[in-house]
Amino acid sequence: MAAHGAVLSLCRFIKPFGGGRLGNTVKVFGTTLTSHRNKSGLNPPPAKYGGRHTVTLIPGDGIGPELLNHVREVFRFSCVPVDFEVVHVNSALETDDDMNNAITAIRRNGVALKGNIETKHTLPASVKSRNNVLRTSLDLYANVMHCQSLPGVQTRHKNIDIMIIRENTEGEYSSLEHESVSGVVESLKIITRNNSLRIAEYAFQLARDKGRRRVTAVHKANIMKLGDGLFLQCCKEVASGYPDITFDSMIVDNTTMQLVSKPQQFDVMVMPNLYGNVVSNVCAGLVGGPGLVPGANYGRDYAVFETATRNTGKSIAGRNIANPTALLLASCMMLDHLELNDHATSIRNAVLTTMNETRLHTADIGGQGTTLEVVQSIMRIIQSKGQLTSEF
Amino acid sequence: MLSNMNMPRLAQMQTVTLIPGDGIGPEISSAVVKIFQAANAPVSWEERNVTAIKGPGGRWMIPPDAKESMDRSKIGLKGPLKTPIAAGHPSMNLLLRKTFDLYANVRPCISIEGYKTPYTDVDLVTIRENTEGEYSGIEHQIVDGVVQSIKLITENASRRIAEYAFEYARNNQRSSVTAVHKANIMRMSDGLFLRKCREVAESYKDIKFTEMYLDTVCLNMVQDPTQFDVLVMPNLYGDILSDLCAGLIGGLGVTPSGNIGANGVAIFESVHGTAPDIAGLDLANPTALLLSGVMMLRHMGLHDHAHKIQKACFDTIREKKVLTKDLGGNSKCSEFTADICRRVQDLD
Numbered sequence: 085m086a087a088h089g090a091v092l093s094l095c096r097f098i099k100p101f102g103g104g105r106l107g108n109t110v111k112v113f114g115t116t117l118t119s120h121r122n123k124s125g126l127n128p129p130p131a132k133y134g135g136r137h138t139v140t141l142i143p144g145d146g147i148g149p150e151l152l153n154h155v156r157e158v159f160r161f162s163c164v165p166v167d168f169e170v171v172h173v174n175s176a177l178e179t180d181d182d183m184n185n186a187i188t189a190i191r192r193n194g195v196a197l198k199g200n201i202e203t204k205h206t207l208p209a210s211v212k213s214r215n216n217v218l219r220t221s222l223d224l225y226a227n228v229m230h231c232q233s234l235p236g237v238q239t240r241h242k243n244i245d246i247m248i249i250r251e252n253t254e255g256e257y258s259s260l261e262h263e264s265v266s267g268v269v270e271s272l273k274i275i276t277r278n279n280s281l282r283i284a285e286y287a288f289q290l291a292r293d294k295g296r297r298r299v300t301a302v303h304k305a306n307i308m309k310l311g312d313g314l315f316l317q318c319c320k321e322v323a324s325g326y327p328d329i330t331f332d333s334m335i336v337d338n339t340t341m342q343l344v345s346k347p348q349q350f351d352v353m354v355m356p357n358l359y360g361n362v363v364s365n366v367c368a369g370l371v372g373g374p375g376l377v378p379g380a381n382y383g384r385d386y387a388v389f390e391t392a393t394r395n396t397g398k399s400i401a402g403r404n405i406a407n408p409t410a411l412l413l414a415s416c417m418m419l420d421h422l423e424l425n426d427h428a429t430s431i432r433n434a435v436l437t438t439m440n441e442t443r444l445h446t447a448d449i450g451g452q453g454t455t456l457e458v459v460q461s462i463m464r465i466i467q468s469k470g471q472l473t474s475e476f
Numbered sequence: 477m478l479s480n481m482n483m484p485r486l487a488q489m490q491t492v493t494l495i496p497g498d499g500i501g502p503e504i505s506s507a508v509v510k511i512f513q514a515a516n517a518p519v520s521w522e523e524r525n526v527t528a529i530k531g532p533g534g535r536w537m538i539p540p541d542a543k544e545s546m547d548r549s550k551i552g553l554k555g556p557l558k559t560p561i562a563a564g565h566p567s568m569n570l571l572l573r574k575t576f577d578l579y580a581n582v583r584p585c586i587s588i589e590g591y592k593t594p595y596t597d598v599d600l601v602t603i604r605e606n607t608e609g610e611y612s613g614i615e616h617q618i619v620d621g622v623v624q625s626i627k628l629i630t631e632n633a634s635r636r637i638a639e640y641a642f643e644y645a646r647n648n649q650r651s652s653v654t655a656v657h658k659a660n661i662m663r664m665s666d667g668l669f670l671r672k673c674r675e676v677a678e679s680y681k682d683i684k685f686t687e688m689y690l691d692t693v694c695l696n697m698v699q700d701p702t703q704f705d706v707l708v709m710p711n712l713y714g715d716i717l718s719d720l721c722a723g724l725i726g727g728l729g730v731t732p733s734g735n736i737g738a739n740g741v742a743i744f745e746s747v748h749g750t751a752p753d754i755a756g757l758d759l760a761n762p763t764a765l766l767l768s769g770v771m772m773l774r775h776m777g778l779h780d781h782a783h784k785i786q787k788a789c790f791d792t793i794r795e796k797k798v799l800t801k802d803l804g805g806n807s808k809c810s811e812f813t814a815d816i817c818r819r820v821q822d823l824d
Contacts, residue, residue: 203660203661205659205660205667209663209664209667210663211663212663213660213661213663216661240594240595241594256610256627256658256661256662257661259661259662259663261662261663261664261665262664263664267630267631267632267668268628268629268630268631269628269629269630269664269665269668270626270627270628270665271626271627271628271629271662271664271665272624272625272626272627273610273624273625273626273627274622274623274624275622275623275624275625276621276622276623277620277621277622278621304712304715307610307611307613308610308615308625309615310615310616310617310623310625311615311623311624311625314621314623336716337715337716337718337719337720338719340694340716340717340719340720340723341719341720341722341723341727341728342723343698343720343723344594344595344698344720344723344724345593345594345723345727358658358712359716361658361690361691362690362691362694362716364691365691365692365694365695366694366695366697366698366720368695369694369695369696369697369698369699370698373695373699374695393691393695394691395692395695
């Protein structure tokens with residue numbers, strides 16, 4: 085009886101998706117037809133127009149536009165063979181046209197670099213988070229974040245090296261909500277076997293590729309017995325195919341407690357969407373804050389790179405104080421993905437040298453440098469390494 | 477054990493239902509009773525067992541004498557309860573929650589001087605809605621391989637918890653209340669929760685109200701926890717955040733907790749486990765239960781006694797001479813307890 089009601093409630097909310105969102109309907113019923121992949125990455129799109137890649141750039145809101153301008157500046161300076169196709173998304177509008185354009189552009193180019201798009205609370209609840217729409221439309225099922233302590237940054241905990249793999253399309257972020265009775269709202273959290281197997285497979289394969297020893301699944305299966313129970317079971321199944329990697333699990337509240345007292349015990353962590361949100365923000369805070377950690381969203385066919393903690397940074401926008409590190413490192417991850425490894429390494433080294441040796445820090449990590457000063461320092465270091473650069 | 481402690485009194489004796497619990501529960505409960513006695517706290521204990529029994533109609537319930545005692549005394553102090561895996565009955569904590577409609581879980585997290593953690597000067601309170609949200613327990617398998625869990629947010633429960641949070645802030649001289657949510661993703665459900673918080677905030681203009689995304693709170697909490705005061709949130713976020721904050725001050729062994737019910741019932745408890753491996757060996761740390769008892773005294777209006785006992789406890793920990801193993805020492809529970817009793821009496 086209750087199940088019947090549940091199916092009805094789901095059906096009611098698949099309908100508005102209609103037409104071009106058939107992919108979503110198929111996804112919700114868990115029959116994503118992705119085949120088993122044995123590689124964590126995916127083949128980059130072919131270079132176009134004589135060896136130059138085209139990448140979609142979505143500036144977003146807050147500090148996104150200014151930091152992405154700096155990224156383009158560094159790319160131009162280092163003669164990186166990447167052209168950006170800029171697509172603006174106006175977060176104040178209710179219509180989906182901007183997002184549809186952005187999604188089409190990413191489908192065309194295969195790769196994107198983005199700032200965070202604000203979700204305005206003044207718009208009605210039917211307008212979903214644009215960032216979420218992007219992730220689900222492109223089926224970017226794996227969010228990967230690598231948190232490492234940086235020697236040049238003062239933090240309470242040292243020697244942290246955690247990879248977090250977060251399921252990026254379902255779970256609590258399914259955006260399926262309805263008000264069944266006035267004053268009573270139900271929000272559905274969907275866990276499917278296919279997506280759980282897929283993300284677990286991704287996590288173990290990545291762990292193996294990077295030579296990591298242990299994967300920890302984070303869950304709350306003692307309370308959400310069916311939902312998180314299914315997720316955990318899928319992880320266990322996948323784990324049995326990787327005997328060289330140790331698998332264990334931990335309940336999410338205990339996980340956060342352990343993270344703030346002994347974060348060094350964690351190696352690779354895999355989890356559903358919401359816990360991923362919490363854990364990745366805790367870890368980002370532990371290594372120094374939102375300005376330092378890059379994030380990547382991978383799907384079977386597309387990849388989108390952004391900062392790990394997805395902040396708009398409205399309060400510091402336009403003041404030349406934002407930390408460009410996270411977005412620059414994200415752009416390096418993108419260059420690695422495009423197999424432009426030399427450029428990636430050059431820029432990454434320059435960023436880390438500025439952070440760890442020159443110690444030119446922005447305010448969020450206790451320094452007094454401006455964004456521009458940090459970026460110029462990075463460009464100077466790139467130039468000093470003798471690589472081909474254009475004028476300053 | 478200690479059914480009715482009669483003590484010489486100046487103040488009116490108040491009855492409290494004591495639920496020792498399982499594992500290390502009985503020994504830490506007796507430690508707390510000893511300390512209260514040393515402090516001359518006007519508390520008379522009624523000990524009860526809450527192991528679930530099957531009532532008429534086949535529904536699991538707590539024993540009637542426990543319920544009767546609690547309904548009468550309105551205040552309870554509870555040790556850790558064991559939930560056997562295949563017992564057939566739901567978790568004991570869940571049963572208590574449902575029986576007394578314990579809608580608010582309150583955890584003050586204050587750094588303990590003498591028990592060093594990487595975080596100092598933490599002084600915040602998490603107030604968690606405890607009846608609905610993600611823990612409504614409503615789950616279905618739609619088709620094979622697809623599971624849905626339902627998160628329920630209601631106007632009434634949201635308003636109730638928001639009102640409690642602001643009342644608490646006012647009664648305890650806290651200056652701000654922050655609502656923690658994810659209304660950017662869960663537009664309707666957390667949106668409703670947020671709206672109710674905003675509405676209630678209108679009636680409490682003396683308290684500053686802010687709202688913050690869950691991820692931003694987590695991010696900022698591990699960098700600078702001093703910026704937070706009172707936090708109010710739905711069930712799941714509350715579960716995660718309250719444990720996160722407990723981790724900041726040193727873990728569940730030193731964190732107090734209180735549950736407020738709809739009919740004036742309040743049950744204060746330690747939130748750690750039953751620790752069966754050290755049960756009965758006089759090794760347990762009674763701090764969490766003791767601090768919950770202190771919270772209870774404050775709730776009862778006995779602020780002087782609360783202050784005395786808390787100070788004695790913190791002083792003992794700061795001196796580091798008789799710490800239990802989990803606090804880094806080598807002493808027995810009884811030695812730790814005796815030291816606190818001595819200090820309490822000296823403070824008189």
